[in-house]
Amino acid sequence: EVQLVQSGAEVKKPGESLKISCKGSGYSFTSYWIGWVRQMPGKGLEWMGIIYPGDSDTRYSPSFQGQVTISADKSISTAYLQWSSLKASDTAMYYCARQVGGDPPPVPFDYWGQGTLVTVSS
Amino acid sequence: DIQLTQSPSFLSASVGDRVTITCRASQGISSYLAWYQQKPGKAPKLLIYAASTLQSGVPSRFSGSGSGTEFTLTISSLQPEDFATYYCQQLNSYPPTFGQGTRLEIK
Numbered sequence: 001e002v003q004l005v006q007s008g009a010e011v012k013k014p015g016e017s018l019k020i021s022c023k024g025s026g027y028s029f030t031s032y033w034i035g036w037v038r039q040m041p042g043k044g045l046e047w048m049g050i051i052y053p054g055d056s057d058t059r060y061s062p063s064f065q066g067q068v069t070i071s072a073d074k075s076i077s078t079a080y081l082q083w084s085s086l087k088a089s090d091t092a093m094y095y096c097a098r099q100v101g102g103d104p105p106p107v108p109f110d111y112w113g114q115g116t117l118v119t120v121s122s
Numbered sequence: 123d124i125q126l127t128q129s130p131s132f133l134s135a136s137v138g139d140r141v142t143i144t145c146r147a148s149q150g151i152s153s154y155l156a157w158y159q160q161k162p163g164k165a166p167k168l169l170i171y172a173a174s175t176l177q178s179g180v181p182s183r184f185s186g187s188g189s190g191t192e193f194t195l196t197i198s199s200l201q202p203e204d205f206a207t208y209y210c211q212q213l214n215s216y217p218p219t220f221g222q223g224t225r226l227e228i229k
């Protein structure tokens with residue numbers, strides 16, 4: 001069974017750094033692109049970026065380029081989303097998701113993590 | 123970025139009704155469109171991709187159609203578990219963008 005299990009909720013202060021994780025299982029982690037999607041409170045979905053764990057090829061939405069870093073450690077089948085300096089506006093639910101098939105993006109996401117709620121408040 | 127506009131934004135319907143949600147793209151996207159369902163507190167679920175291909179395991183009462191700039195998601199006979207928010211997503215060009223969502227509630 002394909003599963004993406006994300007790390008737990010985080011409460012941080014503005015200016016702090018953060019790295020959240022997404023562990024894949026039940027499939028070949030290095031053969032599928034893993035993306036990240038933001039959902040701000042009460043709002044819609046935003047595609048942030050994506051990584052191919054096989055070779056770490058990474059692509060970002062222009063809206064998120066330079067604001068976050070996406071990485072992966074294929075030895076432990078885990079993808080990451082990190083911030084170097086959080087802002088209150090980063091408060092949101094963050095989902096990781098696996099792309100359908102092994103084609104390059106953009107392609108729909110067929111499996112999703114349960115989400116990680118990040119709250120940034122002073 | 124390609125803008126996707128869903129209509130209506132809110133829909134009230136009854137069990138057994140046939141409902142249609144429309145997604146319009148700001149420019150042509152061929153058939154590179156997906157539909158997702160999201161229930162409160164849950165991750166989105168892929169329903170349809172390539173505008174009309176039903177994802178494995180999704181009930182056949184869901185169907186999608188369209189190409190170019192206008193697309194529709196139809197639920198032929200609403201079931202209680204279908205009350206949720208629905209999003210379209212274009213996958214024609216970077217960045218992939220989502221519509222603003224259509225919230226489907228029980229009348």
